[in-house]
Amino acid sequence: MTAEVHSFQTEVQQLMNLMVHSLYSNKEIFLRELISNSSDAVDKLRFEEITNHNLLKSEKENSILIRNDKDNNILIIEDNGIGMTKDELMNNLGTIASSGTKKFLEKLSEQDKKDSNLIGQFGVGFYSAFMVAKKIVVESRSAHGGEAYKWTSAGDGTYTIEPSSKETRGTTIELHLKDDEKEFIDDWRIRGIVRKYSDYVTYPIFFLEKKEDGATEEVRLNKSTPVWARNKRENKPEDYQELYKQISMDWKEPLLWEHISVEGLVPFNAVVFIPTEAPFDLYTRDNHGLHLYVKRVSITEKCKELLPEYLRFISGVVETDELPLNVSREILQHNNKLPQIKKQIIKKVLSSLQNLANNDSEKYFNFYKTFGAVLKEGFHFDFEQHETLSDLVRFKSSKTGKDGWVSFKEYIERKADGQKEIYYLTGPNFESIERSPHLEALTSKGIEVLFLIDPIDEWFIMSYNKHGEYNLKSINKGDLDLNGVGKETEEEKKNEEKPVEELVGLLDLFRTKLSDEIKEVKISKRLRESACCLVADENGMSAHMERIMKATGQGMANNNKRILEINPSHNLIKNLADRKNKGADETTLNEWVEVLYETALLSEGSPVKNPGTFAKRLTKIMEMASGK
Structure with a gap:
């Protein structure tokens, strides 16, 4: 029978160009998409088998098989799932964004949706294969019986469909790889992609491995149920430690971890880890986040929407079946489910830290020395957690x-x-x-x-x-x-009772001499041993904050003048006041005033404007004080 030639029913060239060049961040995603489609097909079969006992049988367990034909540069992905009829091939593959999976979901009851591992939502993941393939051949036979058909396209706006000799149920996809995409035919590359994106797909993923003697063997590539999806009692500490090392690339044991299982409106499973030591880029990186899985398929390794910046030292995994995805599955749609998951994770992490602080203070102090400053960022960004954070600082x-x-x-x-x-x-x-x-x-x-x-x-x-x-x-x-x-103390009571009239002249001298440097001169109530100190206005900028601002290039002009407070009980202040009141030479008194101001700067950690002048002035005063 002659193959039928059909045109795609959408602006296919424009959409193909978008998908191939813009939709995905890296080409290896294509294999994840095809495996996800195969998993969907097997899942559909599982649901159909519950009520329909007349479906075609398969000698193999429900699974996915990957084969590579290196001689002809062909990569093959096949499953023994529900399969497709001729009409379904045309509807599902001939029309971009017409998704059989999406239509199937619409037929399921709400309870079935919760149990289903279906992930396809938009029907375009299949076309990502054209990023690496110059031609795609799909052969499929529906589990409901009937003739098998072959669908072929080079992504050029048309496709052909014709009968196929395929005898078993399910779908086989042949990717005829482009000459410059041969890396995807290599065994190690296939294994790596499966391990990275599809390691926890529910159904077994086998790879047809060729031995040195020419024999072949089906080797399973993906793991069984992941740590986070199992009951906590089933896991050993070593299981969590292995997962931590796998996702964090940190070969030291984590400080602690939390296994989170949440039911309700947005059910999810998660395991989050707090490291023992800070990553080298703790204060510079912006790629924090948790590894997100949806229905056992890896969606993104750094989902920022699941973790606030003040917890950026945390690593972990989150899996949910309830998250809507956009067409690329890489950028999450705006929805109200991610914030709900994030809120639960924050609550659990902070609670875990509180338990650590209450039960093992030494271990908590080690944590706090490393991450306490980062944790404090939460006061600025997360008002809702102020009370909890205040218990942790x-x-x-x-x-x-x-x-x-x-x-x-x-x-x-x-x-x-x-x-x-x-x-x-x-x-x-x-x-x-x-x-x-x-x-x-x-x-x-x-x-x-x-x-x-x-x-x-x-x-x-x-x-x-x-x-x-x-x-x-x-x-x-x-x-x-x-x-x-x-x-x-009695001494403090006496100091408070001492009159300050004798200091008026000295205070005026300070105000006159330092008018360009200070805002005011006051009698201090906070000094006991020192002669003077600088303080800021109640709502002004502290000296430390001013230094930080200057260090970041945000220093302000000389409009952050501070107040100079002097200690009326200090012998130096009393002596200077006495000399001022007796008409001593103001040139000499001015030297003392300058030195007192500059020592106040030094005591608060601020630099003096001219260290050389300060040293000479101090030496001169010391010389006079020594009686020379």
Whole structure:
């Protein structure tokens, strides 16, 4: 019988060009698509067999077989599934975006849909094979009986259809590969693609392997039920560890993992891992995400929609049967199911970390030292999780020492009498702020101060400035009123009672000499040992934040002037005030004022404008003080 020639029923050349050149990010996807189609066909047969006992039988188990004819550069994928009639071949392969699978889904009951492993939705995955094939031959025989037919096309706008001698049910697809696509005929390439994309397809995928003696053997390429789809009790720790190493390429054991199984409106299974050590690109990479499977087929290895950036150190796998896909299966349609899955994963991960913190503080501290700064990013991006995140963050403080940590809960439990705020100080590291003059009054009163020394902390505090009923108060910004808070010594009471009239002249001198550098000069309530310090306005930018901004090229003009506070009880201040009141030479007094201001800059971690001038000025003052 002469083959019938037909034209595709759509703008085929335009669509072919789109699929071949634009739709898929890499050519190897074609094999995933054809395997998925074969899996669909076997799945359809399984459903039909339940109610129809007159279907053609097969001597083989329901499966998929891949063969390669290297001599003729032909790759063959065949299944013993439901097969297609002549009309179905024409409708399903002759019309792009006419999907037999989609029509089949429409016939299934809602319960059947939940159990089905059907994945095809748009009927174009088959055409991805034209990326690598110059000609495709499809032979199919329907399980309902009748004659077999052969469909042939070179992707040129037409196809032919004719009777076939195929005797068994199912579909065989022959890809006559292009000359420059011979890599896809190689055994190792086929194995790699199956392992990458179709390792967990429900039905067995066999490969016809040729032995050295010329014999052939069908070797199974895909695994059985994956770790995440099994009951937790069926898995051993080694199963999870092997999965982690496979998906993360990290050969160290994970710190912990969570196996998540969720029922309900959007059922899914997942296994997520927290690593022991940070990846080298933790702060630079933007390819975070979880490996997404839909009905056992790998869709994308880095699905960002399933994981927030502040949990980007996590790796794992998610599988769902409920996710709609777009035509390429690589870019997910906008839908309300991904956010629901993401929300469940975030909740489970944070709960797991909380359990770790409660039950193994040493292990949690090791985690926090590595990933705590990243976790704090969640305060800026995930307001909904503020309460949970606030239970997870830890800080160094004026009482923990360099190696200790304190939580908000612990801080509040040991707060001073009368304390209604949580006090903190920002800086680049522990050493730079542990001796800060801003701590002096609080330390003398037994008040603990949190040290915010992560680069993210300046932004963290903007997003989280109140914990429960306690406001977070910077001790180097604004006024510091400690009346009625903590203990108070007799010396402090005396200092508070001392008159400041004698300091008026010195304060005016500071204001005049430093008018270009500072906003105001005030008597300090936070100093006990130091002569002076710089503080920002209550809503101003801290010195540490200013340095960060300058380091990133966002420094502002000299409009972030700070306030200079002086300690009225310090002997140096009292001596200078006395000299000023007695009419001492202002040239000499100005030298002292400059040095005091520059030492205040140094004590807060800021550089002096001219180190050379500062050194000479300091040497001169030391020379005068030594009596020479």
